[in-house]
Amino acid sequence: MYNDFDVLEFTKQLQNCCSKAQTKKYDKNEIITTYIKNRKQICILKSGSADLIRYDINGNKTIVETLKVTDVFGEIFFPVKTNNELFVMAKEKCEVVSFMYDDIAIKCTRNCKFHEDLSNNLVRLVLNKTIKQNVRIELLTKRTIREKLQTYFSSLNTNGGLSRTFTIPLSYTDLADYLSVDRSAMMRELKSLQEEGFIERNGSKITLNY
Amino acid sequence: MYNDFDVLEFTKQLQNCCSKAQTKKYDKNEIITTYIKNRKQICILKSGSADLIRYDINGNKTIVETLKVTDVFGEIFFPVKTNNELFVMAKEKCEVVSFMYDDIAIKCTRNCKFHEDLSNNLVRLVLNKTIKQNVRIELLTKRTIREKLQTYFSSLNTNGGLSRTFTIPLSYTDLADYLSVDRSAMMRELKSLQEEGFIERNGSKITLNY
DNA sequence: TTAACTTTGTTGCATTTGCAACAGTTTTTC
DNA sequence: GAAAAACTGTTGCAAATGCAACAAAGTTAA
Numbered sequence: 001m002y003n004d005f006d007v008l009e010f011t012k013q014l015q016n017c018c019s020k021a022q023t024k025k026y027d028k029n030e031i032i033t034t035y036i037k038n039r040k041q042i043c044i045l046k047s048g049s050a051d052l053i054r055y056d057i058n059g060n061k062t063i064v065e066t067l068k069v070t071d072v073f074g075e076i077f078f079p080v081k082t083n084n085e086l087f088v089m090a091k092e093k094c095e096v097v098s099f100m101y102d103d104i105a106i107k108c109t110r111n112c113k114f115h116e117d118l119s120n121n122l123v124r125l126v127l128n129k130t131i132k133q134n135v136r137i138e139l140l141t142k143r144t145i146r147e148k149l150q151t152y153f154s155s156l157n158t159n160g161g162l163s164r165t166f167t168i169p170l171s172y173t174d175l176a177d178y179l180s181v182d183r184s185a186m187m188r189e190l191k192s193l194q195e196e197g198f199i200e201r202n203g204s205k206i207t208l209n210y
Numbered sequence: 211m212y213n214d215f216d217v218l219e220f221t222k223q224l225q226n227c228c229s230k231a232q233t234k235k236y237d238k239n240e241i242i243t244t245y246i247k248n249r250k251q252i253c254i255l256k257s258g259s260a261d262l263i264r265y266d267i268n269g270n271k272t273i274v275e276t277l278k279v280t281d282v283f284g285e286i287f288f289p290v291k292t293n294n295e296l297f298v299m300a301k302e303k304c305e306v307v308s309f310m311y312d313d314i315a316i317k318c319t320r321n322c323k324f325h326e327d328l329s330n331n332l333v334r335l336v337l338n339k340t341i342k343q344n345v346r347i348e349l350l351t352k353r354t355i356r357e358k359l360q361t362y363f364s365s366l367n368t369n370g371g372l373s374r375t376f377t378i379p380l381s382y383t384d385l386a387d388y389l390s391v392d393r394s395a396m397m398r399e400l401k402s403l404q405e406e407g408f409i410e411r412n413g414s415k416i417t418l419n420y
Numbered sequence: 421t422t423a424a425c426t427t428t429g430t431t432g433c434a435t436t437t438g439c440a441a442c443a444g445t446t447t448t449t450c
Numbered sequence: 451g452a453a454a455a456a457c458t459g460t461t462g463c464a465a466a467t468g469c470a471a472c473a474a475a476g477t478t479a480a
């Protein structure tokens with residue numbers, strides 16, 4: 001990824017610029033945005049955490065994305081026509097910066113000294129998003145619940161590889177909705193992984209033994 | 211999507227510009243690129259079609275992306291560290307334009323009259339990519355083979371909704387690898403969908419009855 | 421601080437899916 | 451144009467997954 005790119009710095013640029021970026025605050029469980037209006041909106045999570053959630057016709061819930069600080073979301077990333085109810089819900093108090101794509105893409109009429117860089121930074125922002133989506137796609141193409149869990153755990157265990165212990169940032173109920181599998185089947189699989197010695201588990205704390 | 215954005219026009223811009231974009235031709239079954247070198251390469255398919263393929267440790271093949279004319283791919287869209295063998299293979303004769311992200315992102319030292327627009331066009335290119343990825347993610351989060359098939363079929367049936375007949379642009383073997391399910395299980399499900407009258411099937415021609 | 425709600429952990433059972441295998445058909449290659 | 455390779459269609463069986471249900475633990479709100 002582009003670790004040299006500072007998203008929070010970018011949000012400051014946005015606010016100093018002619019882009020009409022707005023900052024709003026949300027409480028826990030508040031709906032930050034629904035994806036129904038075909039607006040070309042781009043949002044950045046400045047603080048807190050949130051989920052992008054979909055309910056299908058059968059009532060199945062899917063956590064499409066888990067969003068944490070510096071993550072990007074918005075209707076612009078989704079096709080116009082969609083059959084599903086998509087919305088972003090705050091998991092705790094959140095601060096969200098939002099702006100319109102067109103305000104950045106279209107050449108600035110004022111003599112805004114930031115505007116020139118914005119476009120480049122926007123590319124980086126969206127590139128980082130595609131990378132995360134590809135990680136998500138890899139997870140979802142795994143054929144078994146076991147493989148999904150292992151892939152998910154590996155992606156959490158990124159702290160240099162020294163400590164193999166980490167905390168799952170989701171409830172197990174939500175994790176099942178994120179992996180797109182049945183919760184009880186997932187719990188069963190967690191149990192097997194424990195019994196076979198692949199992992200140790202203490203609440204939401206996981207230690208990998210491989 | 212941004213239908214007002216002409217990708218092929220963009221490839222011409224690239225070639226007229228200082229960006230050092232290259233065009234290469236590939237034959238059927240030739241490997242266009244492997245994702246192992248961490249290059250910041252972006253490729254655009256100018257003609258032909260190709261698949262982005264992954265093999266996991268168990269030898270399972272997954273078609274991560276199906277690529278057709280104007281589609282974009284490249285190592286830049288994937289995380290640096292990856293455990294998987296990822297490569298793009300031509301399904302027929304292909305022409306591919308490729309360039310380096312840095313050559314576009316970094317300000318042009320020559321007085322290149324196209325360079326200014328490139329950055330904006332690059333945003334659109336990558337935005338279109340994220341939209342396609344989200345469609346893919348929606349497909350993969352479907353819980354059953356039946357739902358995956360139905361979602362896939364709907365996405366093919368986009369010609370205004372008048373004719374409900376279309377041709378699957380993949381072999382059934384490849385379709386299973388794209389939906390990330392077992393081929394024989396998928397064939398069984400296709401048979402059920404037929405028997406229950408949801409679809410009609412004639413080779414790779416499908417007609418929806420709903 | 422009690423009541424309501426949510427999450428975790430578990431199980432039995434039905435259904436779905438994957439695996440292995442093979443025959444028939446189509447496509448590719450030499 | 452014959453042989454090899456790939457694809458389609460199918461099946462029996464085993465394994466994985468989903469569903470429904472419930473008790474216990476934990477959390478939230480009045």
